[in-house]
Amino acid sequence: MNYEQALEYMYSQLPMYQRVGGTAFKKDLTNTLALCEAMGNPQKKFKSIHIGGTNGKGSSSSFTAAILQRAGYKVGLYTSPHLQSFTERIRVNGQNLPEKEVVQFVEQYQELIEEVKPSFFEMTVAMAFEHFAKEQVDYAVIEVGLGGRLDSTNVIEPEACLITNIGMDHMDMLGDTPQAIAAEKAGIIKSKTPVVISQTQKEVSTVFMDKAKEVNAPITFGDRKYTVRDGVEGTIDVYKDGMLWGTEVNVGLKGKYQYYNLPGVLKLIDVLNPLLPKKIKKDDIIGGLENVVKLTAVKGRWxxxxxxxxxxxxxxxxxxxxxxxxxxxxxxxxxxxxxxxxxxxxxxxxxxxxxxxxxxxxxxxxxxxxxxxxxxxxxxxxxxxxxxxxxxxxxxxxxxxxxxxxxxxxxxxxxxxxxxxxxxxx
Known part of the structure; x- marks a missing residue:
């Protein structure tokens, strides 16, 4: 089996949301748990950070990974969907998963796959976990695929979670009100695990606060700590608690909608820092934001x-x-x-x-x-x-x-x- 054959097997055997839509969405975590269990639970062999939301979760995942890399950590990054190559979904320090590892995974676990019958996404998540475990990453930044509570990525036990915002998308699967969608996204909030909400949205804030209280998870809102404003010549000025924290900061992703994402990312770093063996310095944050494209190979954001x-x-x-x-x-x-x-x-x-x-x-x-x-x-x-x-x-x-x-x-x-x-x- 070569790489193209392995991909064709994955696409043809397994439903894929990217191609067919809602029929590929599984309403429980049974398959993912079964796959991971049979593979020796690779998701427990590295520390992780879980990032969900409607818009901005891919950018926020890339910013977080870039900052950790800049601080000297070996970082796995799982995002979806891919743009040009399937291997973009699974990266370590910005390097795509080698094609030969896709082949090896399919060949090694073909019997298991045909027994469990996972979706394309469920199998890809398991592949990512196996790769990150094998590469012995220090941290893996895991982007939620769809929703949160029932998303295949929601089998990890992260160090912290970030939820970017809530918008009216995928309503056929997640609910037709902001509160219903927020409840699904809030499903990634874990017991005693800190969670950061990037934006304060009045109609859904209580959903997150109630969930955090229920599971005893410390919760903070990024935009209550940090604000971002236009700087000179395409740069930004960052304020922390109303005081200037960074001036003329260059951000590698230029869209102004990143102003909504950055407060959450910056607050997430504050939350992570006490848990890290080697602290992230201000220079690491600024360098990570500036070099996010180079460090993570993120594409398609303005x-x-x-x-x-x-x-x-x-x-x-x-x-x-x-x-x-x-x-x-x-x-x-x-x-x-x-x-x-x-x-x-x-x-x-x-x-x-x-x-x-x-x-x-x-x-x-x-x-x-x-x-x-x-x-x-x-x-x-x-x-x-x-x-x-x-x-x-x-x-x-x-x-x-x-x-x-x-x-x-x-x-x-x-x-x-x-x-x-x-x-x-x-």
Whole structure:
């Protein structure tokens, strides 16, 4: 079996949320626990940090990993979905899982897999745990896949947890109110384990506080300790307890929505520091934030792909994420806006399309996953929302057309779905 065959086995044998959606979502942890038990419980062989939320959990995971790396720790990082290579999901100090280890895992555990019948995600989580244990990482930063309480990652016993925010996404599986979704996300809060909430959101704060009280977990809110403001020339100024903590700090991920994520990450480091054998210094934090892309290889977060015209992409794909992208676009200077847009089938288009600017030119495309909504259907819905554009099914062809049509003073944005960004050359 080679790498391509191993991947094909994983994709064809096992349901995968990335490809098929909600039918791959398992409503309990039985399979993950069975896999880990049969593998000798690798998740108990390293220390971990668990990070969940609706938006920002991937960025927050990358920031946390980068800061720990900068402080000299060997750090595993588990994130999902991947953009271009499956091996991006499992990294150690920014290095992707070697392809040969994917093959070895499938070959070694094929009988177990066929007995347990785990989902794609459940098997990938077990693969990550095995790799981190084998690599003897000091800490593994584990991003929740979907929800929290019943997510496959929720078999770890972390040193601390971080929950970024709550938004109305995946309502078909997590609930149709902010409180219901928050309750699922709060499921990662563990007994006597400190938890940090990045943003104080009035409608859900009590959900987290009640859960923390129930399991006797110390809880703090990042934005009550830290605030982030614009600095000079694209930098940020950070305030701690209202006092200037860091000035002209360079952050490797440039989207202003990171201002919501950073207070949680900074507070998480405060919480972790007393538990660490080697303390994280202020220089480690600033260096980690600045070099997050280099240290973790994170992609697709307000990533600039070109100048003259300016070209940006972003994986933001729900109502809250799109709002922040529109704000970010509004902060830039350009003549005309071109938007290459694709989405997946289960998105509430009525909420997303009404947020988008009517004076942009749209290039509607179809992400190459079974869940991808056809560009023609997207165009029909967009037309009803007053958005005008053309259908170009292929993502790269749509980008190429936008480049041909744009002048050097224009702005091209590419997004709407993680799977649109996944088809770009990042």
């Amino acid at each position: 990533q600039q792909l070109g100048t003259s015209p300016q070209i940006f992409c972003d994986v933001g794909h729900n109502e809250e994420g799109i709002k922040e992208i529109i704000k970010q676009i509004g902060s830039l200077s350009f003549q005309k806006l071109h938007m290459v847009l694709g989405v997946v089938k289960e998105k509430d288009l009525s909420k997303i399309l009404t947020l988008l600017p009517e004076d942009a030119t749209y290039y509607f495309c179809t992400p190459k996953v079974p869940r991808g909504l056809s560009a023609t259907e997207l165009q029909k819905a967009a037309d009803q929302a007053g958005l005008k554009g053309i259908v170009i099914e292929d993502v790269k062809e749509a980008v190429a057309t936008a480049k041909q049509e744009a002048s050097v003073e224009d702005l091209i944005f590419i997004g709407g779905s993680t799977f649109v960004v996944a088809e770009l050359d990042l």
